[in-house]
Amino acid sequence: MDPNPQENGENRLEKLLPGALAAAIPVEERHFELDELSSLADARRAQGEAWEMPAHLSRCSLCLEAFQAILEGISTPSASAVNRFVEIGQAREAAPPNTVPSPSRWKVALKIAASVAILLGTVWLFNHFGRTTSAHVREGTVTLANGNTLAAGAPIPDRVIVTATTPTSANFADGSSVELAKETKVSFRESFNGSAMVSLNEGEVVASVAKQEAGKRFTVKTPLGEIVVVGTRFSVTCQKEEVTVYQSVAGQAVQQRNDLVRAVRVTVFEGIVRVRRLKEEALVRANQSAVLRENEPGIELSGEKQ
Numbered sequence: 001m002d003p004n005p006q007e008n009g010e011n012r013l014e015k016l017l018p019g020a021l022a023a024a025i026p027v028e029e030r031h032f033e034l035d036e037l038s039s040l041a042d043a044r045r046a047q048g049e050a051w052e053m054p055a056h057l058s059r060c061s062l063c064l065e066a067f068q069a070i071l072e073g074i075s076t077p078s079a080s081a082v083n084r085f086v087e088i089g090q091a092r093e094a095a096p097p098n099t100v101p102s103p104s105r106w107k108v109a110l111k112i113a114a115s116v117a118i119l120l121g122t123v124w125l126f127n128h129f130g131r132t133t134s135a136h137v138r139e140g141t142v143t144l145a146n147g148n149t150l151a152a153g154a155p156i157p158d159r160v161i162v163t164a165t166t167p168t169s170a171n172f173a174d175g176s177s178v179e180l181a182k183e184t185k186v187s188f189r190e191s192f193n194g195s196a197m198v199s200l201n202e203g204e205v206v207a208s209v210a211k212q213e214a215g216k217r218f219t220v221k222t223p224l225g226e227i228v229v230v231g232t233r234f235s236v237t238c239q240k241e242e243v244t245v246y247q248s249v250a251g252q253a254v255q256q257r258n259d260l261v262r263a264v265r266v267t268v269f270e271g272i273v274r275v276r277r278l279k280e281e282a283l284v285r286a287n288q289s290a291v292l293r294e295n296e297p298g299i300e301l302s303g304e305k306q
Contacts, residue, residue: 032063041071045215133188140168161187175210206235224264224292225277232271262294
């Protein structure tokens, strides 16, 4: 047994992964190796939406999940991700009689599964316990779920929902800032490459985003979609709004009633933001707004045409 299974876990993974990947599919459709996936992730960060995904990556769940882990800074591995490495060996043992199975590959697959779990699991533990983002409270106060208050100057914990008890502002290390309306509920997250994400559960956020370095982005995530920017000033609200609902019944006059639905409204003051909702997306420019409503598909744009 390895006396120190965590030591050089990444190097061990780099040595073991190519062999198991090569054993998983025919030579003519080779899996990407770790250095290739890292290069692809660098290209994706640099080129943004203009980047084109290779055909194999788009249809190979094994490579795609590894690619996403590298791109997003490596998060907790799912059970299915680890099991895929084990299934490589199982597939080889279940090979037809005219194929010579290789027990050593089964052992390699098990070692890979252990290495992946150790490497990514260690990163996950570091990432989820005791970590803070670069965001600090500048003015105002926010409270945690346990009732503790964070005042001006306090760091904001990573991935923890906080509530603004007063109009509050927070700063990031890159110079970006957000203003939170009273009673706004948000959480903050930063990836290892410095990309920031603000998850807005309820309320209003006004963001002033510094120009982002290549490969970095600033994202506001809401229950109905997300807003991605590289440098701009905009506001996002997530709250209930009143809408009129019409109902037509055969033989009767059209009836209408008012109802409350959750809506997300994005208003851009400077620059351009990209609003995404499932497979739809829209570019929203200065002096324009986008609205996403619950139970209504699409993204509604309004404001000055450019």
